[in-house]
Amino acid sequence: MAVRNETRVTHFILLGLSSNPELQIIYFVLFVVIYLLTVAGNLLILVTIYMDAQLHTPMYFFLSHLSFLDLGFSTVAVPKSIVNFLTQSKIISFSECIAQVFFIHLFGGTECLHLVLMAYDRYVAICNPLRYTVIMNRQVCVLLVVSTWVGGLMHGFGQALPAAQLSFCGPNEIDHFFCDARPLSMMACSNTFISENADVINSGTLALSSFLVLSISYGHIISTILRIRSTEGRQKAFSTCAAHLLVVALFFGPLVFIYLRPSVTFAGDKLISGFYTIITPVLNPFIYTLRNEKVITSMKRLRGRQVSVVGRHIK
Numbered sequence: 001m002a003v004r005n006e007t008r009v010t011h012f013i014l015l016g017l018s019s020n021p022e023l024q025i026i027y028f029v030l031f032v033v034i035y036l037l038t039v040a041g042n043l044l045i046l047v048t049i050y051m052d053a054q055l056h057t058p059m060y061f062f063l064s065h066l067s068f069l070d071l072g073f074s075t076v077a078v079p080k081s082i083v084n085f086l087t088q089s090k091i092i093s094f095s096e097c098i099a100q101v102f103f104i105h106l107f108g109g110t111e112c113l114h115l116v117l118m119a120y121d122r123y124v125a126i127c128n129p130l131r132y133t134v135i136m137n138r139q140v141c142v143l144l145v146v147s148t149w150v151g152g153l154m155h156g157f158g159q160a161l162p163a164a165q166l167s168f169c170g171p172n173e174i175d176h177f178f179c180d181a182r183p184l185s186m187m188a189c190s191n192t193f194i195s196e197n198a199d200v201i202n203s204g205t206l207a208l209s210s211f212l213v214l215s216i217s218y219g220h221i222i223s224t225i226l227r228i229r230s231t232e233g234r235q236k237a238f239s240t241c242a243a244h245l246l247v248v249a250l251f252f253g254p255l256v257f258i259y260l261r262p263s264v265t266f267a268g269d270k271l272i273s274g275f276y277t278i279i280t281p282v283l284n285p286f287i288y289t290l291r292n293e294k295v296i297t298s299m300k301r302l303r304g305r306q307v308s309v310v311g312r313h314i315k
Helices: 021-051 058-086 094-127 129-135 138-164 181-187 193-226 231-259 269-290 293-314
Strands: 011-014 091-093
Touching: 011 058, 011 094, 021 058, 021 269, 021 293, 058 094, 058 138, 058 269, 091 094, 094 129, 094 138, 094 181, 094 193, 094 231, 138 181, 138 193, 181 193, 193 231, 231 269, 269 293
Parallel strands: none
Antiparallel strands: 011 091
């Protein structure tokens, strides 16, 4: 029996979105602008909610946590991509690659569960308003957020550990702008049965269970809203859910396309992956703030305080 001479791969090359130098400059500028907007927008929401006592409610507590998750989710992939656009060497070590897989799915899985949690919060607020403050007390809110992180950790390890067990003999070029479990399993020279099935089962269970809870929650919410007699009351109730529904659609749509299908690749996969790792985190602050008068008013108050403080120092 012939023994194959295998050389274990110790690093990978991320090919990115394009090999065209001109396009890489365009992508560099675009990624830098989007990332700076993501950081600024989400930090602004975090600071505003922290500084304004009127926003210390479950809804805004969950919103601030979503902003933190968006910051983390975007930071895992985008800065490395920005650096790679300007360098000839687009190398990422094996350990860094596995770490990227873990953190992508940690933040992604936690955000997936957190969006379900926010739907449950809206369900309690609209369907059981008289007991809302009792049900969604501080201890319960913290416990629910911690549970989303536990779920995210399980999802992250469930994706990263099988990928770390794979053997790679070459080529070592990943046709993506960040490391993910599926591209790695397609490059491996060892048995990928466990890795591929872990990917489908792990992501499938998370996505389907989240979709089921979201559907049940919004089924009850819509049913309750339609029973509200006043038009103004119905509009107000719908407006509190519209932003969240839009965020859910933007987040879950690309994820379902990427992860809930057989292990094949399409030309548009990188762009779709870029949508939920880059575009969604920058859109979320605008979606929530532009439709939320309380947040806008709080930002204006915060700005007024800063102006008054600066004025006193000048005097």
